[in-house]
Amino acid sequence: MYHERIITGRLQAALAAVPVVVVVGARQVGKSTLMRHLRPQAAAVTFDPVQDIAQARSDPDLFLASQPRPLILDEIQYVPDLVAAVKRAVDRDRSPGQYLITGSQQWQVMARLTESLAGRALILDLEGFTIGEIASQAQTWLPQWLDDPKAPPAGLVPPPYSFAEQLWRGFLPEAQTLPAQLISDFHRSYQATYVERDVRQMAALSDWGLFGRFVRLLSALTAQEINRAQLGRELGINPQTAAAWVETLRATCQWHEVEPFHGNTLKRLSRKPKGYAADSGQVCASLAIPSPQALVDHPSWGAIVETALVGDIRRQTQIMATRPQISHWRSHGGAEVDLILAYNGRLHPIEMKGNSHPTRADMRGITAWRSTYPDHAQDPALILAPVAAAYQIADTCWVIPWNATVAHPTDQNPV
Numbered sequence: 001m002y003h004e005r006i007i008t009g010r011l012q013a014a015l016a017a018v019p020v021v022v023v024v025g026a027r028q029v030g031k032s033t034l035m036r037h038l039r040p041q042a043a044a045v046t047f048d049p050v051q052d053i054a055q056a057r058s059d060p061d062l063f064l065a066s067q068p069r070p071l072i073l074d075e076i077q078y079v080p081d082l083v084a085a086v087k088r089a090v091d092r093d094r095s096p097g098q099y100l101i102t103g104s105q106q107w108q109v110m111a112r113l114t115e116s117l118a119g120r121a122l123i124l125d126l127e128g129f130t131i132g133e134i135a136s137q138a139q140t141w142l143p144q145w146l147d148d149p150k151a152p153p154a155g156l157v158p159p160p161y162s163f164a165e166q167l168w169r170g171f172l173p174e175a176q177t178l179p180a181q182l183i184s185d186f187h188r189s190y191q192a193t194y195v196e197r198d199v200r201q202m203a204a205l206s207d208w209g210l211f212g213r214f215v216r217l218l219s220a221l222t223a224q225e226i227n228r229a230q231l232g233r234e235l236g237i238n239p240q241t242a243a244a245w246v247e248t249l250r251a252t253c254q255w256h257e258v259e260p261f262h263g264n265t266l267k268r269l270s271r272k273p274k275g276y277a278a279d280s281g282q283v284c285a286s287l288a289i290p291s292p293q294a295l296v297d298h299p300s301w302g303a304i305v306e307t308a309l310v311g312d313i314r315r316q317t318q319i320m321a322t323r324p325q326i327s328h329w330r331s332h333g334g335a336e337v338d339l340i341l342a343y344n345g346r347l348h349p350i351e352m353k354g355n356s357h358p359t360r361a362d363m364r365g366i367t368a369w370r371s372t373y374p375d376h377a378q379d380p381a382l383i384l385a386p387v388a389a390a391y392q393i394a395d396t397c398w399v400i401p402w403n404a405t406v407a408h409p410t411d412q413n414p415v
Contacts, residue, residue, distance in 0.1 A: 003173070004138035005034055006130055006319050012038065015097040019090040020121035022101045022113055026253035026278055027194055029128050030173045031102040035072045039100060044072035047079045060085035069098045077103045083112045090120050104198060104252065127253070127315045128171035128279055131403050132157050142316040144406045146324060146343045149380040152398035154390040155405035163386040163402055164292040167308045170281015180291075187285030191215065198252045210235060214245055218255065218275070219286035223303035223310070225272035225330070226257070246275075254278050256314065261327040261340045263373055274328045280308040305354035306338055309384045309402060313339065313350070324348075335368035346379040353385040358399050366397060 014021045056063040060082045141153035169175045232242030249255035257273040324343035330336040339350040349366045370377040381397040390400045
């Protein structure tokens with residue numbers, strides 16, 4: 001069953017406006033499926049790291065001249081010289097919606113595309129499913145709430161799985177329909193394929209087993225501040241190699257970082273970025289967590305909850321014309337807020353909790369942040385948690401369900 005993606009509206013608008021639309025994201029997040037759904041009659045070519053399909057590498061101009069348009073070019077990072085040929089083609093014909101391009105290596109793709117196709121292409125990001133997309137509801141609560149944060153989102157997306165099972169499965173499309181007994185096998189296969197195809201092309205690694213252990217180590221550090229100078233000590237990797245491997249994971253959309261919040265106060269604050277694995281299911285597989293029940297009791301439960309919910313917020317921002325600035329905050333004394341969203345002159349602190357009934361005690365970090373930045377003490381805050389319904393724990397702080405939708409409380413019973 002096809003799940004409507006929240007990015008569809010922006011993608012359709014782009015196809016109607018520019019000659020080239022590029023969708024960049026990790027392997028198996030649904031890039032090809034989305035493209036083929038939007039343009040079912042378009043010709044499609046999927047490139048390979050070894051085979052030169054239809055002479056696309058050896059003669060990219062001839063390849064494009066022999067293909068009808070619109071044309072889907074899937075995994076273009078394997079044919080980097082094709083980008084210049086696309087530029088030459090669209091310079092001759094600037095009709096919109098000619099080329100739909102996907103890539104799994106963000107920085108390599110974007111470096112060439114932004115250099116060669118400036119003014120000709122629009123680049124969009126795609127990650128795994130949002131919580132709403134899993135339930136076949138292509139709607140998001142975050143953009144509406146940021147525009148009008150007087151009340152929290154209160155409608156609920158009916159999830160197919162419990163909170164714990166959804167986090168254990170993760171948010172990659174294929175993981176939503178597999179039997180539970182195959183989920184761990186799926187994630188292990190994903191990691192092996194990722195290392196063999198994407199990383200082998202990007203990095204000259206002499207020890208693939210050591211890199212695999214590094215990936216698992218980094219997964220175990222999800223939702224923590226990352227000190228790259230110390231990251232590889234447990235594996236005997238020098239800091240330069242560890243930093244380069246982190247950049248490889250970021251470039252292939254497997255790792256995301258949130259920069260620290262910088263205010264105007266002269267407080268001693270942490271300056272380290274906070275790192276997140278791209279998918280909570282991958283983290284569970286790396287930590288050998290065998291079931292949703294085992295996840296709830298695992299020491300990494302809180303970090304995996306944060307990883308999943310921060311990821312959902314990040315994915316929701318990708319449909320916004322003006323995206324909020326996202327950062328995290330931690331004081332020298334250890335008080336912290338998972339996310340600070342800067343939008344329209346306001347700073348919104350957001351916390352992620354894994355317990356089923358957060359109280360005022362759970363907003364300690366938000367309270368400390370507001371004390372540090374009193375000019376923003378009245379900016380609305382949220383706590384996301386596995387609760388059954390939204391409720392207020394302070395004048396400007398609401399707890400909302402992990403599977404909230406766009407509806408406000410006043411929308412539930414219209415007069």
